[in-house]
Amino acid sequence: MTFKKRFFKISRLLFALLCLTQLIPNKIDKPDEFLYTLGFAAIIEIALIAADAFSRKPETLNLPHDIAAFLYALLIVWILATAKLSLLKEMLFPPPGVVFKQLITDIPQLLPHIGSSLALVGKGYALALAIAVPLGLILGTAVRAGNAATYISKFIGSIPPVVYIPYGIALLPSFRAVSVMVIFLASFWPILAATMSGVLYIDKRITDSAQVLNVGKTETLCKIILPASLPQIFTGMGQGLTVSFILLTSAEMIGARNGMGYYVKNYSDLGNYTRTIVGVLIIGIVISVVFFVFNKLQKFALRWR
Amino acid sequence: MPKIDIQNLGVTYEERGELFTALQGVTFSVDEGEFVSVIGSSGCGKSTLLSVLEGLRAPTSGAVLIDGKPLTGTGLDRGVVFQQYSLFPWMTARGNVAFGIKQARKDLTRKRILEIADEYLEKVGLADASSRYPSRLSGGMQQRVAIARALAMDTDILLMDEPFGAVDAKNRVILQELLLRLWQNEQKHKTVVFITHDIDEAIFLSDRVIMLTESPGTVAKDISVPFPRPRERSALLHSPDYADFRGNLTTLFFDSESKIGETEDDWVVI
Numbered sequence: 257m258t259f260k261k262r263f264f265k266i267s268r269l270l271f272a273l274l275c276l277t278q279l280i281p282n283k284i285d286k287p288d289e290f291l292y293t294l295g296f297a298a299i300i301e302i303a304l305i306a307a308d309a310f311s312r313k314p315e316t317l318n319l320p321h322d323i324a325a326f327l328y329a330l331l332i333v334w335i336l337a338t339a340k341l342s343l344l345k346e347m348l349f350p351p352p353g354v355v356f357k358q359l360i361t362d363i364p365q366l367l368p369h370i371g372s373s374l375a376l377v378g379k380g381y382a383l384a385l386a387i388a389v390p391l392g393l394i395l396g397t398a399v400r401a402g403n404a405a406t407y408i409s410k411f412i413g414s415i416p417p418v419v420y421i422p423y424g425i426a427l428l429p430s431f432r433a434v435s436v437m438v439i440f441l442a443s444f445w446p447i448l449a450a451t452m453s454g455v456l457y458i459d460k461r462i463t464d465s466a467q468v469l470n471v472g473k474t475e476t477l478c479k480i481i482l483p484a485s486l487p488q489i490f491t492g493m494g495q496g497l498t499v500s501f502i503l504l505t506s507a508e509m510i511g512a513r514n515g516m517g518y519y520v521k522n523y524s525d526l527g528n529y530t531r532t533i534v535g536v537l538i539i540g541i542v543i544s545v546v547f548f549v550f551n552k553l554q555k556f557a558l559r560w561r
Numbered sequence: 562m563p564k565i566d567i568q569n570l571g572v573t574y575e576e577r578g579e580l581f582t583a584l585q586g587v588t589f590s591v592d593e594g595e596f597v598s599v600i601g602s603s604g605c606g607k608s609t610l611l612s613v614l615e616g617l618r619a620p621t622s623g624a625v626l627i628d629g630k631p632l633t634g635t636g637l638d639r640g641v642v643f644q645q646y647s648l649f650p651w652m653t654a655r656g657n658v659a660f661g662i663k664q665a666r667k668d669l670t671r672k673r674i675l676e677i678a679d680e681y682l683e684k685v686g687l688a689d690a691s692s693r694y695p696s697r698l699s700g701g702m703q704q705r706v707a708i709a710r711a712l713a714m715d716t717d718i719l720l721m722d723e724p725f726g727a728v729d730a731k732n733r734v735i736l737q738e739l740l741l742r743l744w745q746n747e748q749k750h751k752t753v754v755f756i757t758h759d760i761d762e763a764i765f766l767s768d769r770v771i772m773l774t775e776s777p778g779t780v781a782k783d784i785s786v787p788f789p790r791p792r793e794r795s796a797l798l799h800s801p802d803y804a805d806f807r808g809n810l811t812t813l814f815f816d817s818e819s820k821i822g823e824t825e826d827d828w829v830v831i
């Protein structure tokens with residue numbers, strides 16, 4: 257690969273354009289904190305240049321480059337629309353540098369919120385997993401009970417779990433307990449349904465094999481039925497995790513005193529939209545990291561496929 | 562006393578609301594250490610017959626005796642190799658073999674189980690692939706693992722349901738020779754019931770060939786294979802006796818099929 261091909265990229269051009277926006281004078285009075293934007297973009301760009309220089313397979317870097325290109329384009333538009341041309345209301349739309357600066361200064365304040373949110377999701381989701389998977393395995397093997405349970409879980413599962421929040425508030429002692437309950441309810445049904453269908457669609461030849469090997473009942477459940485339905489269970493777990501975060505943030509916005517959802521709601525109530533955007537960004541980052549770990553886990557658990 | 566004694570076995574089951582007689586009046590026995598092939602065209606009930614021997618399906622009439630005792634269900638006195646998917650996909654080759662050994666011989670330590678597993682994987686030529694999952698093995702290799710598991714379980718009886726039916730022609734020959742060699746090298750020969758639709762495979766491997774006719778499946782012919790062991794494929798295939806024997810067997814095969822055709826006039830034999 258030639259030097260030009262290796263290093264000349266659209267993302268690099270956009271990075272240069274991003275720097276060049278500074279030639280345009282600011283139209284707003286407050287500082288636009290461009291150094292923070294530049295720092296953020298420069299970290300990405302330096303990593304990409306290093307990767308370009310040392311990678312043995314430069315084609316595999318297309319995706320990171322394309323993602324960076326989108327990011328830079330977004331930053332350029334954002335800067336132009338705010339600081340440079342002031343097309344948007346300054347109070348509602350701070351320039352990116354201001355948001356990045358706030359994000360960095362708020363990290364110590366944000367960590368306990370993130371911790372609180374993750375603890376809630378962790379509790380509700382773990383509880384759902386611990387009950388839904390064993391129950392799904394048993395109901396899936398008991399044909400008649402399983403058929404009836406499928407209809408019931410379809411009905412209850414179709415109810416958006418947000419509607420339980422007011423009832424939960426009346427029912428339970430603390431708002432944290434309500435949050436755990438709705439997260440539990442939200443993730444329980446998709447995991448249960450997926451586990452049951454996983455069991456239902458196990459290849460008969462697999463269960464025949466287990467039977468001719470005289471595998472005992474409990475052992476069949478743990479060592480044959482569970483791993484055989486694991487691919488489906490993971491699909492349900494993914495869905496459960498997605499709705500868990502939807503419910504978490506909704507619940508936190510309704511009545512919590514901490515958590516990422518509370519952070520966003522609180523600062524938008526106070527009219528601090530820089531911090532509102534920071535909160536939204538943080539929620540996106542945290543959920544992405546959680547799903548990254550989840551996908552790694554899934555890949556490992558299903559490495560035999 | 563025969564090792565396996567099948568007496569007047571009948572199997573009827575319901576399929577889409579209709580009663581279907583898969584087997585009727587099947588009677589034959591297999592002696593200890595004998596290798597018996599059951600052949601017949603697809604749909605003749607040979608797989609149903611094997612699933613009864615496996616204990617996965619109960620007979621509707623008649624009986625199956627093993628060592629003189631009626632068969633009650635699945636049991637670890639019988640090792641089984643299916644045509645496909647005998648292995649658990651989430652266990653490695655070694656894990657699959659070890660799982661079978663652990664089921665059959667509960668007294669062994671984990672270490673000893675793994676030793677035996679490795680020993681049998683080596684016997685089927687898969688020592689290098691022992692840590693691979695079935696999805697990373699070819700169909701032929703998967704069947705080797707299944708055979709290793711069945712043999713390592715050290716059962717008296719081996720039941721094989723068209724084990725090489727889904728393997729390509731070249732590998733089928735290699736696997737047949739492997740199976741024959743392993744069976745022959747055992748100190749005490751296992752009793753084998755081998756289902757196939759391949760006449761050459763049946764002759765090459767077995768002491769006796771049992772022919773089933775279809776609808777309902779019943780024993781049409783029970784023929785001893787006259788060729789001495791150990792058998793060598795190319796010598797066997799080129800001997801004039803082989804050609805005669807195979808010719809007769811094929812004729813018998815089609816005769817027994819067309820007889821059924823005469824009794825049921827809407828039946829077409831191709």
